[in-house]
Amino acid sequence: MAFLDIHHLEKSFGAQRVVRDFNLGIEKGEFVSFLGPSGCGKTTVLRMVAGFETPSSGEIRIDGRDVTGIAANRRKIGMVFQAYALFPNLTVAQNIGFGLRIAGEGKAGIRARVAEMLELIGLPQLGGRYPFQLSGGQQQRVALARAIAVRPQVLLLDEPLSALDAKIRVSLRDEIRRIQRDLGITTIFVTHDQEEALSMSDRIVVMHQGVADQVGTPFEIYNRPATRFVAEFVGTLNLLDADLMEAASGRVRLGDVSVALNRVLPGRNGDRISLALRPETLALGRREGSDIILSGHVAEMNFLGSVIRIRVSIAGQFVSLDTFNQPDCPPPAVGTPVEVSLSGRDLLVM
Ligand code: ADP
Ligand code: MG
Numbered sequence: 001m002a003f004l005d006i007h008h009l010e011k012s013f014g015a016q017r018v019v020r021d022f023n024l025g026i027e028k029g030e031f032v033s034f035l036g037p038s039g040c041g042k043t044t045v046l047r048m049v050a051g052f053e054t055p056s057s058g059e060i061r062i063d064g065r066d067v068t069g070i071a072a073n074r075r076k077i078g079m080v081f082q083a084y085a086l087f088p089n090l091t092v093a094q095n096i097g098f099g100l101r102i103a104g105e106g107k108a109g110i111r112a113r114v115a116e117m118l119e120l121i122g123l124p125q126l127g128g129r130y131p132f133q134l135s136g137g138q139q140q141r142v143a144l145a146r147a148i149a150v151r152p153q154v155l156l157l158d159e160p161l162s163a164l165d166a167k168i169r170v171s172l173r174d175e176i177r178r179i180q181r182d183l184g185i186t187t188i189f190v191t192h193d194q195e196e197a198l199s200m201s202d203r204i205v206v207m208h209q210g211v212a213d214q215v216g217t218p219f220e221i222y223n224r225p226a227t228r229f230v231a232e233f234v235g236t237l238n239l240l241d242a243d244l245m246e247a248a249s250g251r252v253r254l255g256d257v258s259v260a261l262n263r264v265l266p267g268r269n270g271d272r273i274s275l276a277l278r279p280e281t282l283a284l285g286r287r288e289g290s291d292i293i294l295s296g297h298v299a300e301m302n303f304l305g306s307v308i309r310i311r312v313s314i315a316g317q318f319v320s321l322d323t324f325n326q327p328d329c330p331p332p333a334v335g336t337p338v339e340v341s342l343s344g345r346d347l348l349v350m
Helices: 042-050 092-102 107-120 136-149 166-183 194-200 218-223 228-233
Strands: 004-013 016-026 031-035 057-062 077-080 154-158 186-191 203-208 211-216 238-246 251-254 257-260 272-277 292-303 307-314 317-324 337-342
Touching: 004 042, 016 042, 016 211, 031 042, 031 194, 042 077, 042 154, 042 186, 077 136, 092 107, 092 136, 107 136, 136 154, 136 166, 166 194, 186 194, 194 218, 203 218, 203 228, 211 218, 211 228, 238 317, 251 272, 257 292, 307 337
Parallel strands: 031 186, 031 203, 077 154, 154 186
Antiparallel strands: 004 016, 004 057, 203 211, 238 251, 238 272, 251 257, 292 307, 292 337, 307 317
């Protein structure tokens, strides 16, 4: 049995089923993200784990103990929310020590633990400040320190970075992960940001309309999406329509090129099917080892700095691909005829 076990969890608000047959096991010390669009039920699952919301049915176990009917304050859970929920009238140190004081810990013990937490979040000098004297990123660090000061068994983070500026968001990702690893604390991190989930997680749960569509490592989720929703929601995806010529051998017609994918494809001969591929599996020009070459012209060119994203028009369809900037080799201008190389094995059939 996993450290945190969620079994057949369901939640309805009135007639609306918001969470449906949600199952998940999280190992001790694991960092798992819930990734999905707004309204898919991420917060609702988190609130049920925390004990702020009662499941319609199902079971939640932490370290072997069924906590489903147990009050939030007796579950040993630390939580951080999107909006800074610090107490405005308390100092940073008082905020961090709040839970310990409620738990009846002595003054000296609280002081030592608060100092340790301030050190952990890299703000050893700021214990005497008030929340309004801190930046957004500092406030979220303090919220994190407050959540873990009480030594919870499980840490729940509900979009803790969403309200911050892009640069701070990226640096706080690494910091949260460092602290989480140092403490070895089992963590659920909720986000609608795929890059955040991919870069931070041991495993990701991709949620869609209250259902866990796929659970896997970032590598698995990105490279082997289980559903079309996962494929489209996680990462950039090129979709190409093709005509299925021979399902048994995987022969398809893409524009005016006939391509053999050498695997059995779903559907019947003559069907219109959808092929998907990631931008980085495409190369501009003829690439050695690629078995498919398509001809087209540059429809758009976005110079992004280290990477150049090029949109190529191929027989009325479009694919995007990325090339690295090379200072001595300017990217092709819009309208330039180009060839695009790809490998049949990289094509996902949707
Ligand atoms: P997410 O966190 O993924 O954005 P939520 O879990 O907050 O999604 O919400 C999932 C769905 O449940 C939404 O349609 C939301 O409107 C609904 N919902 C959430 N909380 C309540 C509530 N207390 N009462 C009624 N509907 C709710
Ligand atoms: Mg939410």
